[in-house]
Structure formats: C-alpha cells, structure tokens
C-alpha cells in the first residue's frame with residue numbers, strides 16, 4: 001500500500017480538494033483507495049457526501065480509543081472508501097496529552113490494513129500539531145499543495161524541517177514527494193515565479209538526504225475552477241459532479257503523474273538504515289527576507 005499525507009499548515013490551499021479528487025481519480029483508474037479524514041472540520045468527509053454525525057466510528061475513535069480502521073469505512077464509490085472525521089477530533093490532542101507514543105497511534109493501526117488498499121491518502125488539518133504528526137509518522141510520502149501567491153513559500157522551510165525531523169526521529173521511510181500547485185491562475189507572472197522558486201528550492205534540497213531525493217514540483221497544475229469549489233456541496237468528487245470540467249482534467253493529469261511517480265519507485269515497508277538530517281535553513285526564506 002502506498003501512503004500519502006497531504007499537509008500544509010495553511011488552510012485554503014487545496015489539501016482537501018486534492019485528497020478527495022486524487023483519491024477519486026485513482027479509484028477510477030482501478031486502484032483500491034482509502035481516504036482518511038484527519039481534520040476535525042471533516043471537509044473531506046462532507047465532500048464525499050458522508051454525514052460525520054452518521055458515522056459510528058470516526059478518526060477520533062481511532063486515535064483516542066480501541067476502534068480499528070476495519071470498523072469505520074464508508075464506501076463512497078467502487079474501490080473508494082473514506083474514514084470519516086468528526087468535530088470531536090479537535091479534542092484528541094488534549095485527550096492524548098499524557099499518552100506514551102501518542103504520535104505513533106495511526107501508524108500502528110495502519111499496519112493492520114496495509115494489504116487492503118493500493119493507495120491511502122490522509123487529509124490533514126491546517127496545523128503541524130499532533131494530528132499531522134500522526135500522519136507523518138505513518139506514511140511513506142508527503143504531498144504539499146501550495147497556492148501560488150506572494151507568501152506561498154513563506155513557511156515552506158519550517159514545514160520541510162518538520163518533515164525532516166519526523167523522518168529522522170519517527171519514520172525513516174518518510175519521503176517528500178513534492179508540491180502540487182493548486183488554485184493556479186495560469187498566465188499570471190506570480191504563478192510562474194512561485195513555480196520557479198519551488199523548482200529552485202527542491203533542486204538544492206534534493207542533495208540534503210534521502211527524504212528529499214524525490215522531491216519535485218508536480219508538472220500538473222490545478223487551475224482555479226469554479227466546478228471544483230461547487231462539487232463539495234453536492235457531496236461528490238469532481239468526476240461525479242462534472243467530469244468534463246477543467247478541474248476534472250487537471251486532477252486526471254495529476255493522477256497520471258502520481259501513478260508514474262510510483263511506477264518508478266519500489267515500496268519501502270520496513271525502516272531504513274540511513275537516517276535523514278533536517279535540511280539547512282532555506283534559501284527561499286532568506287531571499288524573501290532580503
């Protein structure tokens with residue numbers, strides 16, 4: 001099972017939209033896909049048309065109780081299941097405050113289902129707290145949606161340091177897969193500049209250790225498309241809502257790119273021997289500070 005955490009400590013950058021539509025797109029390609037909603041706002045759950053209040057077990061029960069994944073799947077389409085979140089999840093961080101190995105709960109529970117799916121995608125909340133930490137400790141790859149605006153790269157190096165720290169202390173197989181540009185306004189100078197900055201940032205980072213060796217800017221751009229913003233209120237992925245939209249095309253392209261990314265990489269199940277160091281301070285932030 002390939003496993004992906006979709007992270008960014010900022011809200012509104014396209015995490016949930018990417019988790020849902022990448023998941024739905026991969027399922028349409030015949031893959032067995034699970035989407036895990038780890039955000040108390042439950043946006044991915046709602047986007048798939050699942051009512052969080054109807055769920056007997058949610059990711060809150062997974063993290064704070066005895067619940068296992070097997071008891072929580074909602075089938076939303078052929079080959080596509082979602083583990084729902086509920087607002088209760090916001091309390092998990094506090095409830096788990098004194099629990100030993102609280103950052104490894106998700107990893108241990110995921111181990112039991114590693115042969116049930118081809119892809120598991122975790123939609124993370126807009127913070128780098130315990131929920132995101134659980135996701136980073138559990139997965140193989142990090143995907144980072146980025147909205148190209150002036151401050152988009154601000155905070156990127158902090159994020160990368162967090163990924164590096166988790167890789168060196170909690171999860172030696174963790175890899176930065178790359179950045180997906182979302183809400184992209186093609187033709188604007190800024191969008192092009194941000195893309196160039198990200199490319200340059202990763203070019204330097206790729207030499208800093210195994211965590212970064214695959215880091216790339218995905219060449220598929222997710223353009224700003226009103227159909228993507230409308231789809232959640234119908235409880236459908238973009239493919240169920242408007243399969244001929246620009247949004248569906250863009251996520252289709254991303255799916256193909258993701259499939260070829262994985263086709264060229266062998267699955268790492270066990271821990272690695274070489275541990276990665278966190279990256280040096282980012283050139284980008286220096287540049288922006290200058």
Ligand code: ADP
Nearest residue numbers: 011012013014015016017183223224225228229
């Ligand atoms: P996050 O999960 O990072 O907070 P979302 O995926 O929920 O971000 O996106 C924030 C808002 O922008 C949502 O209302 C979503 O429907 C909308 N949105 C996301 N991507 C696009 C896009 N490419 N075009 C138009 N609207 C988008």
Ligand code: MG
Nearest residue numbers: 015016039043
């Ligand atoms: Mg979200």
